[in-house]
Amino acid sequence: MIIPFFIPHAGCVHRCVFCDQKRITGTAVAPDPKDIPVVIESYLASRPSRKPAEVAFFGGSFTALPDRVQEAYLAPVRPFRASGSISSIRISTRPDCIDPHILALLKNHDVSTVELGVQSMDDGVLAASGRGHASGDTITAVARLRSAGFRVGCQLMPGLPGDSPDCFRKTVATTISLAPDLVRLYPALVLKGTPLEILYRRGEYLPLSLDEAVTWCASAVVAFEQAGIQVARVGLQAGESLADPGAVAAGPWHPAFGQLVRSTIMLERMRAALTVRDVRNPVLAVHPRDLASTVGQHRRNIQELVEEFRLDGLRVIADSDLAQGTVRFIGCAGD
Numbered sequence: 001m002i003i004p005f006f007i008p009h010a011g012c013v014h015r016c017v018f019c020d021q022k023r024i025t026g027t028a029v030a031p032d033p034k035d036i037p038v039v040i041e042s043y044l045a046s047r048p049s050r051k052p053a054e055v056a057f058f059g060g061s062f063t064a065l066p067d068r069v070q071e072a073y074l075a076p077v078r079p080f081r082a083s084g085s086i087s088s089i090r091i092s093t094r095p096d097c098i099d100p101h102i103l104a105l106l107k108n109h110d111v112s113t114v115e116l117g118v119q120s121m122d123d124g125v126l127a128a129s130g131r132g133h134a135s136g137d138t139i140t141a142v143a144r145l146r147s148a149g150f151r152v153g154c155q156l157m158p159g160l161p162g163d164s165p166d167c168f169r170k171t172v173a174t175t176i177s178l179a180p181d182l183v184r185l186y187p188a189l190v191l192k193g194t195p196l197e198i199l200y201r202r203g204e205y206l207p208l209s210l211d212e213a214v215t216w217c218a219s220a221v222v223a224f225e226q227a228g229i230q231v232a233r234v235g236l237q238a239g240e241s242l243a244d245p246g247a248v249a250a251g252p253w254h255p256a257f258g259q260l261v262r263s264t265i266m267l268e269r270m271r272a273a274l275t276v277r278d279v280r281n282p283v284l285a286v287h288p289r290d291l292a293s294t295v296g297q298h299r300r301n302i303q304e305l306v307e308e309f310r311l312d313g314l315r316v317i318a319d320s321d322l323a324q325g326t327v328r329f330i331g332c333a334g335d
């Protein structure tokens, strides 16, 4: 269980062209540090199991805040860490706000995971997006965090101004070479009221289509998972503020974006499993957790393969002995 504290834009010295944390997080103001124990207590009281929880500070540039503010947020978590009810603390921040002094402050307050808003490893994309840092800052920050023993997360945003399939492939390859512990993929959206909306309305920025974003992210997920890097999230959480009509002016928004990506990956794996078989009623097995994404929304994957391979039917069954993400050809229905 994660106990989230959203600190929208706190510490941000740059206004990145795509960003509106108030809309993304659905939170207008950062919490008062003195309220932190009460919030933690209330989450712990309502948790379904006695398993320890994690406290997370998201939505701003945590390590760009003055030391005394960072400490004011982190110090109230200490008694919960001591009692064992909170197992870990994570923060998110910018890659150019990690230095030895900050690492010492975070260590001193028991922060275990630092997520970096990497967005892209292309300096042209970063400049066009108003990020105010370069890819070299990410390389330095990840190295510093890793050597200080932190878990490292990298958040990437495919489809920013100047991005391209080739450019994003390089971003993925460079990120893999940094060996973070986890990544999150958030395709760029044109949020209402952002500078990116102005660029879009002027015809100076074209967001990815939903299909493009799904294809880019599916390739990235496969590459990260093959490299042993956890993909913690794909696509923004479908919070109420994003569901407001007009909140997303343009771009590849879908409330179940992550599932579309997983379905695309499973479609390719089913296709590979069927390609070398000359059968009319194949049966494929997948891990139970993959069933929904394998079948696809509205059975789209099944229909597509039935047409493509001119099948009479296609059955997918669950097999908990299989690893997640695996598709196995079992035989033919009626065999």
Ligand code: SF4
Pocket: 009, 012, 013, 014, 015, 016, 019, 020, 021, 059, 060, 061, 094, 117
């Ligand atoms: S992307 Fe990060 S650094 Fe940029 S404005 Fe948003 S919260 Fe601040």
